Amino acid sequence: MTDITSPSPAPAPAAAHRLAGLREVWFYFSHSRGAVVGLVVFVALVLVALLAPWIAPHDPVFQYRDAFLTPPVWQEGGDPRFLLGTDAIGRDILSRLMHGARYSLLIGAVVVSLSLVGGIILGLLAGYFRGWVDALIMRVMDIILAFPSLLLALVLVTVIGPGLFNAMLAIALVLQPHFARLTRAAVISETNREYVTSARLAGAGHVRLMFSTILPNCLAPLIVQATLSFSSAILDAAALGFLGLGAQPPIPEWGTMLADSREFITRAWWVITIPGIAILVTVLAINLIGDGLRDALDPKLKRS
Amino acid sequence: MLRFLLKRLALLIPTFIGVTIVAFFFIRILPGDPVQVLAGERGVSPERHAEVLRQLGFDLPLWQQYFNYLGDIFRGDFGTSFASKRPVIYEFFSRFPATVELSLCAIILATVLGVPAGIVAAVNRGKWIDQATMGTALVGYSMPIFWWGLLLIIFFSGYLHWTPVSGRIALSYYFKPVTGFMLIDSLLSGQKGAFLSALHYLILPTVVLATIPLAVIARQTRSAMLEVLGEDYVRTARAKGLPPRRVVALHALRNALIPVVTTIGLQVGVLMAGAILTETVFSWPGIGKWMIESVNKRDYFVVQSGLLLIALIIMTVNLIVDVLYAVINPRIRHQ
Numbered sequence: 001m002t003d004i005t006s007p008s009p010a011p012a013p014a015a016a017h018r019l020a021g022l023r024e025v026w027f028y029f030s031h032s033r034g035a036v037v038g039l040v041v042f043v044a045l046v047l048v049a050l051l052a053p054w055i056a057p058h059d060p061v062f063q064y065r066d067a068f069l070t071p072p073v074w075q076e077g078g079d080p081r082f083l084l085g086t087d088a089i090g091r092d093i094l095s096r097l098m099h100g101a102r103y104s105l106l107i108g109a110v111v112v113s114l115s116l117v118g119g120i121i122l123g124l125l126a127g128y129f130r131g132w133v134d135a136l137i138m139r140v141m142d143i144i145l146a147f148p149s150l151l152l153a154l155v156l157v158t159v160i161g162p163g164l165f166n167a168m169l170a171i172a173l174v175l176q177p178h179f180a181r182l183t184r185a186a187v188i189s190e191t192n193r194e195y196v197t198s199a200r201l202a203g204a205g206h207v208r209l210m211f212s213t214i215l216p217n218c219l220a221p222l223i224v225q226a227t228l229s230f231s232s233a234i235l236d237a238a239a240l241g242f243l244g245l246g247a248q249p250p251i252p253e254w255g256t257m258l259a260d261s262r263e264f265i266t267r268a269w270w271v272i273t274i275p276g277i278a279i280l281v282t283v284l285a286i287n288l289i290g291d292g293l294r295d296a297l298d299p300k301l302k303r304s
Numbered sequence: 305m306l307r308f309l310l311k312r313l314a315l316l317i318p319t320f321i322g323v324t325i326v327a328f329f330f331i332r333i334l335p336g337d338p339v340q341v342l343a344g345e346r347g348v349s350p351e352r353h354a355e356v357l358r359q360l361g362f363d364l365p366l367w368q369q370y371f372n373y374l375g376d377i378f379r380g381d382f383g384t385s386f387a388s389k390r391p392v393i394y395e396f397f398s399r400f401p402a403t404v405e406l407s408l409c410a411i412i413l414a415t416v417l418g419v420p421a422g423i424v425a426a427v428n429r430g431k432w433i434d435q436a437t438m439g440t441a442l443v444g445y446s447m448p449i450f451w452w453g454l455l456l457i458i459f460f461s462g463y464l465h466w467t468p469v470s471g472r473i474a475l476s477y478y479f480k481p482v483t484g485f486m487l488i489d490s491l492l493s494g495q496k497g498a499f500l501s502a503l504h505y506l507i508l509p510t511v512v513l514a515t516i517p518l519a520v521i522a523r524q525t526r527s528a529m530l531e532v533l534g535e536d537y538v539r540t541a542r543a544k545g546l547p548p549r550r551v552v553a554l555h556a557l558r559n560a561l562i563p564v565v566t567t568i569g570l571q572v573g574v575l576m577a578g579a580i581l582t583e584t585v586f587s588w589p590g591i592g593k594w595m596i597e598s599v600n601k602r603d604y605f606v607v608q609s610g611l612l613l614i615a616l617i618i619m620t621v622n623l624i625v626d627v628l629y630a631v632i633n634p635r636i637r638h639q
Contacts, residue, residue, distance in 0.1 A: 034439070034442075139318045139319070139322060140322070142318070142319050142322070143319055143322030143323055143325075143326060146319050146322070146323050146615045146618060146619060147323075147326075147573075147611065147614070147615050147618075148573045148574070148576045148577035148580075148614065148618070149573075149577060150577035150580060150581070151576065151577055151580060151595070151611065151614060152611075154580070154595070154596075154599060155330060155599075155607060155611050158334075158599050158604075158607060159330065159333055159334055159335070160335075161335070231446065235446075235448055238448055238450075239448070239450060239581055242448075242450045242451075242581070243580075243581075243584065243596060244600070245599070255448075255450075258450065258451060258454070262454070265454055265457060265458060265462070266458070266462045269458050269462075272451070272454050272455070272458065273455065273458070275451075276448060276451030276452075276454070276455065279448045279451065280443070280446060280447060280448060280451070283446040283448070284442065284443060284446040287442055287445060287446050288442065291442070
């Protein structure tokens with residue numbers, strides 16, 4: 001009896017097993033060239049974000065009064081002080097990009113954490129208890145999904161006020177139903193398996209069954225969804241910034257940088273082009289990782 | 305079929321109620337005094353304050369306010385725009401055709417390019433053409449479309465001077481809107497060059513709005529094709545000695561298209577979100593631009609109704625797609 005009721009299997013084999021699992025995932029992941037490139041770019045971005053205050057050549061909000069709209073160095077009229085040029089009020093674009101990486105990655109991390117935790121809890125409750133709890137939770141999720149995510153985020157921001165943190169809250173709320181749905185579906189398919197029944201017979205309570213018996217076996221699709229949500233969070237936050245409802249100037253958020261410089265579109269291509277490339281490269285890198293993870297975690301699922 | 309339709313409609317009722325509750329509470333949880341926020345009257349006497357509250361219907365119990373709101377919706381009364389003083393529903397329908405025209409063109413472009421791209425990638429699985437197509441699709445899928453629009457303006461309008469920057473047709477043409485669709489109205493007007501001008505103005509916004517659906521459709525077509533190409537009946541067709549082209553076009557494609565149709569239908573939500581950004585970038589006078597302007601002008605009744613109407617449109621289109629899906633796939637409706 002002690003074997004069955006002991007809270008977890010012996011720790012050493014479990015750790016070894018987990019390690020072997022990770023190694024297998026890495027084996028498949030590293031086979032996809034795109035996924036590895038994405039990972040390298042992403043790690044580089046994280047490093048830039050972490051080290052921004054030390055490696056950025058200038059203060060991201062300092063205005064050089066002698067250098068408005070300086071083109072990048074390789075173009076005629078460029079200034080070697082400003083590698084990627086300056087914006088309309090003389091701020092160094094490279095430094096703003098480096099600091100902007102902090103905001104974008106922070107947005108992705110916070111939004112994914114919030115929506116992942118919220119979605120997992122709601123999905124577990126719905127899938128585990130079924131009945132009216134399930135119906136209630138899933139109908140609320142349906143309602144959130146009935147609106148285009150950007151529109152709902154926009155309206156939420158109108159209510160709670162523009163700003164970076166409010167934008168993150170709004171985006172987390174609109175991304176959260178995807179996690180709840182995935183968790184619920186996985187929980188329903190797992191709940192009737194033998195190992196869950198045996199844990200229940202061994203006397204495990206609801207919370208334990210939900211979080212430590214069932215949840216670990218539903219993680220694969222959640223990890224893939226988390227990666228994809230990370231990139232849509234960055235895109236949506238940049239879109240809100242672009243519409244003037246996300247991060248407020250002078251915060252060097254990439255979408256806000258684009259909004260600031262829209263009027264110079266015909267005069268200074270670099271103030272528009274460069275922040276957009278940063279957004280595209282970041283989102284692309286994360287999506288490459290997401291595709292690679294999907295193929296590695298579930299070989300049955302092909303790219304879709 | 306009728307039973308399927310009724311069951312599908314019944315499923316929509318809770319969502320409809322939920323969507324109206326969201327729109328209803330949006331107005332009521334706005335921070336600040338409703339008299340000031342919604343009626344724009346400041347520093348009024350307590351009597352006037354109470355009167356405005358009564359006009360807004362805010363003095364009633366909440367549940368009664370909600371039922372009044374539902375009643376208004378069913379009568380087609382969506383409130384009055386604060387900025388234009390005209391009924392919101394009138395404002396909505398004067399802008400709606402512009403968004404529909406743009407979205408239809410975008411989804412047609414995305415389908416016409418995306419489905420063949422997906423097929424070519426699937427048939428050449430693992431070869432360079434597959435990798436190139438899917439690589440491009442992933443870039444499209446990752447594209448911040450507001451930036452993509454600005455980039456196309458810089459290149460095609462600013463540098464090459466090929467396309468106009470914003471608007472729907474050159475100012476030199478004027479005719480009364482009949483359908484609201486500029487492409488059709490310009491033809492009906494019979495003015496020389498009007499149709500070409502409208503088309504000219506439509507190209508860049510269409511490309512921008514089509515980008516993400518195009519990528520999604522190409523990826524979905526490829527994976528559906530790959531799935532079908534591995535089925536027994538395809539192998540049988542091949543074994544019979546049918547030419548490969550015929551196997552792909554007749555046996556595989558018809559079955560692969562079923563999930564693709566659903567994907568195309570599900571792009572409506574993506575299109576509406578994309579329209580907000582695309583219309584803002586190109587000053588396209590549609591629903592998306594109107595919503596942003598209303599948010600900025602704090603025209604809250606417009607935002608409320610826009611939110612509700614857009615959700616209802618998406619629900620309707622999804623219902624139509626579901627029904628179409630059941631028509632082409634009998635397995636669904638007999639479940």
